[in-house]
Amino acid sequence: MPSHVAIIMDGNGRWAEQKSLPRILGHKYGVETVKRIIRVANKLGIKILTLYAFSTENWKRPYNEINYLFLLLSHFMKKEIYELHNSGIRLRILGDLSKFPVSIRREINKVCSIIPKKVKLELNMALNYGSRQELIHAFKKMFKRGIKNPTEKIVSSFLYTSGQPDPDLLIRTSGEFRISNFLLWQIAYSEIYITRKFWPDFTEQDFKKAILEYQKRERRFGGLKPKKIK
Ligand code: IPE
Ligand code: IPE
Numbered sequence: 152m153p154s155h156v157a158i159i160m161d162g163n164g165r166w167a168e169q170k171s172l173p174r175i176l177g178h179k180y181g182v183e184t185v186k187r188i189i190r191v192a193n194k195l196g197i198k199i200l201t202l203y204a205f206s207t208e209n210w211k212r213p214y215n216e217i218n219y220l221f222l223l224l225s226h227f228m229k230k231e232i233y234e235l236h237n238s239g240i241r242l243r244i245l246g247d248l249s250k251f252p253v254s255i256r257r258e259i260n261k262v263c264s265i266i267p268k269k270v271k272l273e274l275n276m277a278l279n280y281g282s283r284q285e286l287i288h289a290f291k292k293m294f295k296r297g298i299k300n301p302t303e304k305i306v307s308s309f310l311y312t313s314g315q316p317d318p319d320l321l322i323r324t325s326g327e328f329r330i331s332n333f334l335l336w337q338i339a340y341s342e343i344y345i346t347r348k349f350w351p352d353f354t355e356q357d358f359k360k361a362i363l364e365y366q367k368r369e370r371r372f373g374g375l376k377p378k379k380i381k
């Protein structure tokens with residue numbers, strides 16, 4: 152089982168457009184998939200689930216769409232808080248929340264401050280996240296600390312994912328073959344799985360299929376094929 156799965160949840164808008172619905176309804180159904188996949192990941196014993204929910208580039212979208220995403224986020228934080236807590240899920244935010252409305256920031260911080268007695272799943276939600284922004288943020292912090300000779304370990308420890316292992320598996324829905332500024336440092340050796348399914352249609356079965364595919368891969372990390380034990 153992969154320890155850390157990261158997902159680029161893409162295709163909400165196209166899912167809605169395909170059904171002649173407004174794009175925002177795609178986001179609404181997308182939240183249902185988020186809840187479903189969190190539950191499945193927890194059930195399967197995955198340790199870390201990282202979800203790309205809003206990128207630093209998504210501010211280019213129409214004001215109405217961004218506002219609706221905030222509304223969904225606020226709803227999610229208010230409604231899911233106890234469920235998350237009871238299921239042993241701890242929330243961490245990857246990204247710069249300073250641009251978010253104060254009320255939402257307060258709700259998010261409240262959820263993040265609740266630590267279950269026994270953490271089963273660490274849920275990373277990437278909000279106003281961009282990998283380049285994350286790296287610059289890390290470099291600035293290192294500079295302030297007077298770190299002149301950073302190692303890979305030190306750089307990793309200044310990222311939002313500090314203390315966590317890198318993703319083993321990266322999933323992207325909706326068939327796009329790109330990374331879109333997501334975890335550039337952390338996915339150096341992640342296995343990539345792309346499905347054409349739009350995010351609202353992504354099921355428990357699809358998630359399991361991605362994991363099965365991952366389990367068939369041979370990870371070499373630049374080395375050679377491991378010899379069969381005789
Ligand atoms: C992903 O779906 C959700 C966010 C980026 C917030 P999109 O909104 O990007 O959907 P498409 O790619 O336009 O279909
Ligand atoms: C990536 O999806 C960001 C999130 C899923 C939050 P986008 O839809 O923003 O990416 P591009 O524009 O297709 O690269």
Ligand code: MG
Nearest residue numbers: 161162163164
């Ligand atoms: Mg998209």
